[in-house]
Amino acid sequence: MDGTLVDTEPYWITAETDLVESYGHTWTYEDAMTLVGSGLWESAEVFRSRGVDLPADDIVQLLTGRVRDRLAKDGVPFRPGARELLKELRALGVKTALVTMSIRPMAEQVLSHLDFDAFDLLVTGDEVDNPKPHPEPYLTAASLLGVSISDCVAIEDSRAGLASAVASGAVSIAVPHAVTIPEASTHTTWPTLAGRTSTDVSAVFAASRSEGLSR
Incomplete structure (x- = not known):
C-alpha cells in the first residue's frame, strides 16, 4: 500500500522524526529509508534502540495515529497509474x-x-x-x-x-x-x-x- 498504491512515506517520515526528536535524539531521511516496507513492530524496536522510551505497542499506536491524522487532514496521495x-x-x-x-x-x-x-x-x-x-x-x-x-x-x-x-x-x-x-x-x-x-x-x-x- 504505502509507496505502491499511495505515497504516504512523507507522512511516516514526519511522524518518525517528531517522535525521535521528542526524546532528544536525531532521525534522518536516511534512517527513515532503512525502514521502508518493514513491519511496524520491528520498526518500533529500532526506535526503542534510538532512545524512544516507550513500549513497542505504544510506538506503533502513536505513529499510525499521526499518519492517520495526516491522511484525514491532507488527503490520500495516490501513486501514478x-x-x-x-x-x-x-x-x-x-x-x-x-x-x-x-x-x-x-x-x-x-x-x-x-x-x-x-x-x-x-x-x-x-x-x-x-x-x-x-x-x-x-x-x-x-x-x-x-x-x-x-x-x-x-x-x-x-x-x-x-x-x-x-x-x-x-x-x-x-x-x-x-x-x-x-x-x-x-x-x-x-x-x-x-x-x-x-x-x-x-x-x-x-x-x-x-x-x-x-x-
Whole structure:
C-alpha cells in the first residue's frame, strides 16, 4: 500500500522524526529509508534502540495515529497509474488482495478514498506473525483468495516487500519509489505504473512462467 498504491512515506517520515526528536535524539531521511516496507513492530524496536522510551505497542499506536491524522487532514496521495490499473483488473474480474504492513484501520481508511471495490481482502501487519520480508503475508493472501501463489502477481515498491513476494513464489514486479531496488532475474522492474494495463501484467506473468519452464 504505502509507496505502491499511495505515497504516504512523507507522512511516516514526519511522524518518525517528531517522535525521535521528542526524546532528544536525531532521525534522518536516511534512517527513515532503512525502514521502508518493514513491519511496524520491528520498526518500533529500532526506535526503542534510538532512545524512544516507550513500549513497542505504544510506538506503533502513536505513529499510525499521526499518519492517520495526516491522511484525514491532507488527503490520500495516490501513486501514478495505481488506481487505474487496479480498477481495470477489478473490471476484468481478477482477484486482488492488499498485502500491507500497515495496520488494518489505516488500510481501510486509505481504501475508503477509492470509488470502487478495490480488493477482495486485506492482509495487514497487525494480522501476521511474520512481517515482510518473510513470505507469510503473500502466502496468507493467496490462501485466503483460494489460489496458488504461483498463479499470483505481486507489485511492490520496497526491498522488504519485494523480498517477501519473491520468497513466496509469486511473479514479482518492482516499482521503486522511496528506495532504489537493484534489478535482478528474480523480478521485473517498472519505473512507474502510469500507463500500465492488465495486458502488461499478463505479459510479465507469461514471460516469467515461460522462463521457469525452460530451465
